[in-house]
Amino acid sequence: MRILDIDLDFFLSDISEGSRRTPRLHEDEYIPWQQTEVTAFLECNLGLKKEKPIPGKFFTYHHELLRELKELTDVHLSPFQIVHIDAHADMGMDYAADSLSYILKDILNTNIEERIYQPRIREKLNEGNWLVFAVAFRWVQEITYVFHPKLNISQGPDFADDIICKNSDVDSGVIQLPIMKPYSEGGYTRQNDQHITGYEPEVPISLICGNKYKNTLPFDRIYLTHSPQYTPESSDLLIPCIREYIKETL
Numbered sequence: 001m002r003i004l005d006i007d008l009d010f011f012l013s014d015i016s017e018g019s020r021r022t023p024r025l026h027e028d029e030y031i032p033w034q035q036t037e038v039t040a041f042l043e044c045n046l047g048l049k050k051e052k053p054i055p056g057k058f059f060t061y062h063h064e065l066l067r068e069l070k071e072l073t074d075v076h077l078s079p080f081q082i083v084h085i086d087a088h089a090d091m092g093m094d095y096a097a098d099s100l101s102y103i104l105k106d107i108l109n110t111n112i113e114e115r116i117y118q119p120r121i122r123e124k125l126n127e128g129n130w131l132v133f134a135v136a137f138r139w140v141q142e143i144t145y146v147f148h149p150k151l152n153i154s155q156g157p158d159f160a161d162d163i164i165c166k167n168s169d170v171d172s173g174v175i176q177l178p179i180m181k182p183y184s185e186g187g188y189t190r191q192n193d194q195h196i197t198g199y200e201p202e203v204p205i206s207l208i209c210g211n212k213y214k215n216t217l218p219f220d221r222i223y224l225t226h227s228p229q230y231t232p233e234s235s236d237l238l239i240p241c242i243r244e245y246i247k248e249t250l
Helices: 035-045 062-073 096-105 112-117 130-136 190-195 233-243
Strands: 002-007 054-059 080-086 140-147 178-180 196-199 203-209 221-225 246-248
Touching: 035 233, 054 062, 062 080, 062 130, 062 221, 080 130, 096 130, 096 178, 130 140, 190 196, 221 233, 233 246
Parallel strands: 002 080, 002 221, 054 221, 054 246, 080 140, 140 203
Antiparallel strands: 178 196
């Protein structure tokens, strides 16, 4: 199953680390794209058509998508190919020291079919790491991260590459989570690899700038996320425009 995962914050003039002092971003700093620009991207870059909407849903927060993926796995449709259109990778950046340690030590030392039911998932899950959880649950076959044009990829992608990439190398094009001893101290670094007991299966990942991405294959599902903490109120006008391409399901 091929999934198109869109975050509204992709369609802004710049990348934000989230609003800390106000409910929404300042509109004079983060300017939404024009509706014509969004439509052009959806149709020309992603190949979407209003007359052929694709089943999907609208979420407020990005990690709500994890529950939807769980429902899809219940009808034997995983693993998924995920095309992630986002200003952020949602793969552990800024949360590596805590949540990723929980994934590597607790989740990965549990039988695959029991991982989703482990305690403390709600406590550790957030908008910045939900995609790592999906990988840890083995729901992901392949990731295409379509990143924001303002992201300087030469300085490293927006995820914890030294932890989750094969051989700690983002250029490997592979996500491979290390399995750590359950009670080892500290998080995984290049210096304490003696705590590693094995590795999860490889998950290929491609990183492509948004203005260069051209989709050529059909999508089975589309999901749009609002992410209010990472968007200004003025960007809400783009939501109906994007939802025209989604045949929303309950």
